Amino acid sequence: MSNAQKRLLKEFKKYSNPNNKLSESIISLTPINDNNLFDWIAIINPIETIYKKGFYKLSIKLSNTYPLTPPIIKFITNESQIDRDEQITYQIPHCNIDFKTGEICLDILKIDNWSPIWTLEYSILAIIYLLNNQEPNSPLNIDFANLIKLNDKLAINSIINYYIK
Amino acid sequence: MEYSRYLNLAKASAIIRAHQKDESFVKDVESKILDTIREFKGAAFVQRGKNWIRILSRVVYLLTTMGIGSRTLGEEYVDIRYVNNNRNIGIRRRLLYVIACIIPLFATRLGNIAQYGKLLSQLNLILFYFFGRYYDIGKRLLGMEYVSSSGEVSKDNTNVGKYKYLGMALAAQLTFQGIVKVKDIVKERQKLVVDIDDNVNEKEHDSEKEETEESVEFKTETPCLLCLSSLENAAAAGCGHVFCWTCVLEWAQQSRSCPLCRAALKPQQLLLLR
Ligand SMILES: [Zn+2]
Ligand SMILES: [Zn+2]
Numbered sequence: 333m334s335n336a337q338k339r340l341l342k343e344f345k346k347y348s349n350p351n352n353k354l355s356e357s358i359i360s361l362t363p364i365n366d367n368n369l370f371d372w373i374a375i376i377n378p379i380e381t382i383y384k385k386g387f388y389k390l391s392i393k394l395s396n397t398y399p400l401t402p403p404i405i406k407f408i409t410n411e412s413q414i415d416r417d418e419q420i421t422y423q424i425p426h427c428n429i430d431f432k433t434g435e436i437c438l439d440i441l442k443i444d445n446w447s448p449i450w451t452l453e454y455s456i457l458a459i460i461y462l463l464n465n466q467e468p469n470s471p472l473n474i475d476f477a478n479l480i481k482l483n484d485k486l487a488i489n490s491i492i493n494y495y496i497k
Numbered sequence: 498m499e500y501s502r503y504l505n506l507a508k509a510s511a512i513i514r515a516h517q518k519d520e521s522f523v524k525d526v527e528s529k530i531l532d533t534i535r536e537f538k539g540a541a542f543v544q545r546g547k548n549w550i551r552i553l554s555r556v557v558y559l560l561t562t563m564g565i566g567s568r569t570l571g572e573e574y575v576d577i578r579y580v581n582n583n584r585n586i587g588i589r590r591r592l593l594y595v596i597a598c599i600i601p602l603f604a605t606r607l608g609n610i611a612q613y614g615k616l617l618s619q620l621n622l623i624l625f626y627f628f629g630r631y632y633d634i635g636k637r638l639l640g641m642e643y644v645s646s647s648g649e650v651s652k653d654n655t656n657v658g659k660y661k662y663l664g665m666a667l668a669a670q671l672t673f674q675g676i677v678k679v680k681d682i683v684k685e686r687q688k689l690v691v692d693i694d695d696n697v698n699e700k701e702h703d704s705e706k707e708e709t710e711e712s713v714e715f716k717t718e719t720p721c722l723l724c725l726s727s728l729e730n731a732a733a734a735g736c737g738h739v740f741c742w743t744c745v746l747e748w749a750q751q752s753r754s755c756p757l758c759r760a761a762l763k764p765q766q767l768l769l770l771r
Binding site for chain 1: 722723724725726744747748751756757759
């Protein structure tokens with residue numbers, strides 16, 4: 333078993349232990365199947381952010397160099413019709429999230445700023461933190477960045493909630 | 498006794514002294530080999546290959562002494578030699594003994610069998626303290642008995658003297674450990690019946706137990722934040738933060754800052770804590 337697998341197994345055990353409560357915003361955080369620890373899914377309900385009404389799904393991909401290299405985390409925006417879950421919102425308007433691909437621009441998940449002491453749970457919490465702390469000066473979604481710059485709260489909320497069922 | 502009058506069964510004390518002397522020579526060889534390899538391959542390589550190098554040193558030492566048919570330095574020092582049924586020990590038996598030294602290298606892969614090995618060598622030691630003759634299990638299996646060419650004749654024919662008290666103490670300790678172990682197993686069984694449906698919990702418990710057994714040597718309460726396991730060969734960075742040696746070294750190859758505080762991290766400043 334590689335170091336990456338050992339570490340991921342530790343994390344998996346921690347997250348699946350009922351005595352160990354995850355943040356209330358994280359609904360689930362597990363590998364897609366038990367045999368492959370390099371491919372995870374997280375479902376979040378970011379209750380303390382302006383996205384609180386939505387449930388979002390994130391894909392987490394890891395390589396054998398984890399935790400020396402960061403996980404690659406994306407919002408899932410284009411799930412096939414078969415796997416689609418009615419509960420999940422697949423569109424998320426956010427300055428630093430690519431509306432089409434779900435790619436996230438977050439400095440701590442870039443290799444130069446990543447620290448191996450951060451876990452998958454911590455990474456997801458950092459993304460939830462990013463939801464309320466948008467950075468319009470390095471946008472992946474220019475239209476939404478303009479709205480944030482104008483600080484038009486009503487428009488911002490109505491666009492976010494437009495996509496949530 | 499059917500030994501010729503020149504050769505008396507070696508005293509337990511002499512056998513132990515010979516072994517201790519040999520151990521210290523093996524240590525010498527080991528440190529020389531370590532220095533040489535460190536010179537060419539670096540500290541990290543040495544750290545990773547420590548087990549190999551340790552056993553290599555022993556093999557080199559034994560091959561150049563016992564392997565060529567002469568005595569080890571320790572045996573020479575206390576003037577003892579091997580016999581088997583009154584005859585000198587042949588080269589084949591000696592080589593077999595040297596080869597057997599490699600077995601501990603696979604101990605981690607053998608898993609449970611390694612534990613039985615440990616138990617057997619403890620039993621062997623108890624037998625030695627009571628009856629003398631074979632200090633290590635390889636020699637017992639190969640029937641490599643020591644005789645002394647010095648003229649001292651001891652009064653009791655087992656030649657162990659006061660060592661039998663040590664044997665008793667060891668036997669008592671082993672028995673006690675055995676009782677505790679059996680109790681544990683019984684408890685485990687009962688528990689298994691109780692939470693037979695609580696599958697996940699039980700698995701968790703098992704793996705935790707495995708882990709404590711594995712890392713008895715370097716048991717520390719604080720886990721390494723890099724591998725999330727208990728610290729193995731703790732190493733301190735220049736800033737004072739502690740990780741496993743291999744974990745932090747691997748990280749230092751790609752980043753020159755401490756994972757915790759981002760202070761400059763220089764591999765040459767890493768301090769192995771013992
Ligand atoms: Zn570690
Ligand atoms: Zn530090």
